[in-house]
Amino acid sequence: MTKRRLRLGGFFSVPGNHLAGWRHPDAQPTYDMDFQGYAHITQVAEAAKFDCIFFQDTVGVSGSRQLARGERARSKLSRTVKLEPTATLAALAMVTERIGLVATATTTYNEPYNIARRFMSIDHISDGRAGWNLVTSQIEDESENFGFDQHMAHAERYERAEEFYEVVTGLWDSWEDDGLLRDKKSGVYMDRDKVHFLDHVGKHFKVKGPLNITRSRQGWPVIAQAGSSEAGRELAARTADVVFTAQTKIDEAKAFYADIKKRAAKYGRSPDDIKIMPGLTPVLGKTMDDAKANYEYLQSLMPDDVALLSLTHISGGLDLTKYPLDGPLPDLPPSNAAKARQALVVKTARDHNMTLRQIARHTAAGTGHRVIVGTAEYMADEMEKWLNEEAADGFNVVCNHYPKPFEDFCTEVVPLLQQRGVFRTEYGGKTLRENLGLKMPENRYTRARLKEAS
């Protein structure tokens, strides 16, 4: 049996995922708006043979409702502005050759025709390396940028997301692979029998089609998803090629992994059709003590008031500044926003008997993702263990600041993984699907035609 191999994604949370990471002497705090910075870390990831890079997204300034109310403390938070991720992917495609390019785009405040077109365009620009992380908008401060006083209820958001997915993938099949004839002699550019109207009429959308772009070298963009709620898991099991998740404990990760793969079987999918990639934040050191000291130093850069702000989005509207920092995390009202994320944070706090200050500092350090503090050896051990115990198919590496911790991960940890034979030393394929080991989706119309003919 061939050895299981890791998938690696570079989850770029610029200028740093740790809320005070930008204050580190090595940090480049202008990496939020500087395209050359994005290009540099993407090229570093490509040199290390990462499967993909990934950008999270929100369609608003995080905490803008609080900013509008005059909460000046939020002006200490670094992830305020950044480059819009889909435009960035298009640009990064021009300065890279093999690495996959994945970004989040919400189904809540977009139109499916526009999203289908944009991601398929990026797939053409990159010649088959694009991926779309399909999300629903879960942050209260996004809705007010789109004319809504509050965002849609969780159930409705997922219902819309499912229909959105159907429309987008339906549009992606508009053209069969030989639909463009370009026959100068006959003067016929397209084969009208190979171009199809979707004629979708649903609860949320009415979209005729066809899309004005053909399929790409990999058929369609890779679909990623990040929802961990019941509705999110079900949608992922049915539709996702990649699942980005945030388990911090191996037992929880194994349970999640088994659950998603089991659900996928129900939809006739093989376990290999879905790659599960938890987030991982590396804090490296020459020795374990050195790594711990590096982490302590980073944490020392973060004021308590900034740490507390990292809980705003899962607080269910409760004003946590009114509670004593050394007391327990109070009971939170249910959040219409990030249900699964809230549950994860509450569980972490309860399991470890953490004070409000401790859980705030813990969350701010990794925004919920697993932080591994240790040597390169230790980190490689941990990753291999998660891989072999079926807690993960790979990891999405998200750094506390950029570019140094990411460069260090690529030059110190990746070679160890390669020596152990659990990570590639060369790209095997040209497209993201090929590199991830995913099937190319068949065109539904071609399939129907072939079925009819047989």
Added chain:
Amino acid sequence: MTKAKRQLRFGAFFSVPGCHPTGWRHPDAVCETDLSMKLLADMARTAERGKLDCMFFQDSVAIPGSTAVYGGKVFREKNGRQAHIEPVSAIAALGAITSRIGLVSTCTTSYNEPYNVARRFLTIDHISGGRAGWNLVTSQAEDEAVNFGRDQHFEHGIRYDRAAEFHDVVVGLWDSWEDDAFLRDKASGQWFDYDKMHILNHHGKHFNVRGPLNVARSPQGRPVIAQAGSSDVGMELAARTADMVFTAQDVIKESRAFCDDMRGRLDKYGRGPEDIRIFPGIMPIVGRTETEAREKYEELRDLVDDGVGIAGVARLAGGVDIHSMDPDGPLPPLKPSNAARARQERIIAMGQRGMTIRQIGRVLAMSQSHRVLWGTPKSIADDLQAWLEAGACDGFNLLFQHYPKPLEEWVDLVIPELQRRGLFRTEYESTTFRGNLGVPIPKNRFAQNARSIQVPAAAASND
């Protein structure tokens, strides 16, 4: 000191694989320019070598004519423009591999949200180091409407009303952060200056948008705004908001009148006559000799499919059934079209000049109804010089019948002739698109307010 001579400006209009709908059949045409980013990148380098002001991408959010029944069937299967890379993504990509040329893409206000559009274009402005432009349009085709849950497109008045408000929201969001709002001060831990962040809080008829935008201001302040509306309401919107105007003009005198009309509207918006650049469109056909140019022209004219041409007339006919009429007969009186008003007026003028339906169709079809200019580099330069000196333009948008050869010919044959005459730059003046166009960097509206508050009243009155 002598005043610097007025120079021409050029936009290379991109409607791949050709602005001539059947130009793709030409032996020199490379049809794969519609979906190949590599070919687009090569053409961007050519255009930049020619020091052109910008690449200017057309767009529609549908396969053009996909729902129009033509010859008993849907689709205009003979047209080249069926599938193409979405142009906003294309200019983002081009921003990474060019360094001086402006990058303009069309994007509709009818089927987008202003927050998303503001964000994407300002991002591209950062990626390109201050070279992005947004061609603000309204959608006027039924085949677009049906992709966005509507049976018909919006009525002309509503479309423009929405477009005007859309513009105001977008530029308002672009001013969310003052130029020096981000401190990124590691020592104090202060990321930004709270007082230099501005929340738009827009409440209007079509949009409610709070802000702030999650993108900082760009090296040129904000993207260039281009517009192509030549109807009265379109011109008024352009006068208030556009840095660059794209227009279809056939005759030097009429174009001069258009320019005067447009510039005459600027003052009431506090704008000067140099704040806007007017680009009529031309389709150039360049030959080394007059004979070669004429032959090329005739070759391209003969590639026009009359069915495509007549369908083009029908689209502007405001519901009059053109297909049932004699194509060699006169154009009938037309009802006002809900689609492109200014374009309808131009075909009515052609009809009044005695052109038949077929002839009008050929003109429309060949060049998207823009002026076709064929000749040698010298005769073309003479023509453009006359337009410039008559105040009939600031420059031209160049519609190429196919790609990439006509663009290469423009850069290699016509540009050197214009440079010899001192009518075109030999080097870019600036690293930003605004700098090269010679239009001002808009001040941040909120920064002005902030300053006026800071000046003590007594000190101000002493000045």
